[in-house]
Amino acid sequence: MAMTADGKIATANRAVHSFGSARDLEHLYELRATADAVMCGARTVEISQSILGTGGEKFRKLRLKKGLAAYNLRVLVSGSGSIDPAAEIFKKRFSPIIVLTTERASEKKLKLLRELADEVKVFGETEINFYAALHWLRAKWQVNRLLCEGGGELNDALFRAGLVDEINLTICPKIFGGRNAPTIAEGIGFPRLAMADKFELTAIIRKKVELFTVLSRVK
Ligand SMILES: NC(=O)c1ccc[n+]([C@@H]2O[C@H](COP(=O)([O-])OP(=O)(O)OC[C@H]3O[C@@H](n4cnc5c(N)ncnc54)[C@H](OP(=O)(O)O)[C@@H]3O)[C@@H](O)[C@H]2O)c1
Numbered sequence: 001m002a003m004t005a006d007g008k009i010a011t012a013n014r015a016v017h018s019f020g021s022a023r024d025l026e027h028l029y030e031l032r033a034t035a036d037a038v039m040c041g042a043r044t045v046e047i048s049q050s051i052l053g054t055g056g057e058k059f060r061k062l063r064l065k066k067g068l069a070a071y072n073l074r075v076l077v078s079g080s081g082s083i084d085p086a087a088e089i090f091k092k093r094f095s096p097i098i099v100l101t102t103e104r105a106s107e108k109k110l111k112l113l114r115e116l117a118d119e120v121k122v123f124g125e126t127e128i129n130f131y132a133a134l135h136w137l138r139a140k141w142q143v144n145r146l147l148c149e150g151g152g153e154l155n156d157a158l159f160r161a162g163l164v165d166e167i168n169l170t171i172c173p174k175i176f177g178g179r180n181a182p183t184i185a186e187g188i189g190f191p192r193l194a195m196a197d198k199f200e201l202t203a204i205i206r207k208k209v210e211l212f213t214v215l216s217r218v219k
Contacts, residue, residue: 001150001167001184004174009152010047012178019046024170028149029055032072033062033166035147037098037137041154042078049088052149071095073141077154079128081105081113081120090116098141100133102126128159139173156187159197167199167215 002020003009010017020028032038038052045052052074054060060070071094076083079102089097096118101110103125113120123133137143148158158164169184189195199215206212 001171002172004172004176006175006177007183008176008181009058009150009184010182011176012180014047015139019174019212020170020172024210027212029059031147033059035145036068037073037075038147038149039075041151042076042083042147044151045076045089048174051089051092073098073143075100077128079104081109085112085116094188100128102128130158130163134163152156152184152186154181156185156189158186160188165217169210169213173209
């Protein structure tokens with residue numbers, strides 16, 4: 001995640017969603033090159049129009065060198081099955097697209113998604129049961145390392161499920177402000193300090209004006 005100095009990941013009106021440097025983008029592709037699959041929430045894939053690609057030949061070579069498939073799998077999350085069918089990701093067919101959804105998705109929406117994605121799988125009644133979903137991704141699609149690229153609502157669900165091992169956070173020297181501007185964990189959150197998901201800072205590198213940090217879960 002790229003985050004401003006005031007802890008935001010986009011502007012309040014969601015108009016600005018990309019604000020890291022070219023180095024940060026390179027870092028994102030490097031991270032994708034360590035993962036079997038890249039996952040993001042419905043709103044992120046619609047707003048950013050990201051295709052969740054590898055970033056080019058250089059990164060595909062890196063993937064192959066590490067014993068990964070040339071292209072990462074792409075996983076989208078939408079509890080209501082409401083991802084915009086016109087989203088750019090559905091137009092680029094270089095690797096399988098898997099949609100995780102819930103019983104809230106209507107038959108009509110499921111049918112449409114099945115035409116767009118390679119697999120659509122229901123986990124849970126109203127909220128996705130990520131514990132079961134990640135088990136299934138490993139068993140069925142050999143996903144051993146999953147990179148989640150947000151947004152805040154999806155991140156929150158993963159934090160609450162206790163499924164985040166590591167956070168890669170780029171701190172960018174900008175202030176967006178705005179009480180409605182999203183942060184890295186939106187959604188429901190934790191009600192008490194004792195319940196907060198706990199991490200320790202395991203790496204920090206300054207490159208030009210940005211700080212590249214890694215936070216690892218406290219076991
Ligand atoms: N700075 C960064 O690094 C960065 C990275 C990513 C995104 N962003 C920004 O973050 C914003 C989007 O974040 P967001 O929090 O609004 O959206 P999001 O997390 O991308 O997507 C939210 C949607 O994902 C589905 N979802 C998430 N958790 C779920 C769960 N537990 N069960 C079922 N469905 C679930 C729901 O889809 P349905 O409504 O379809 O059910 C929900 O509405 C955008 O402005 C984007 O640009 C910034």
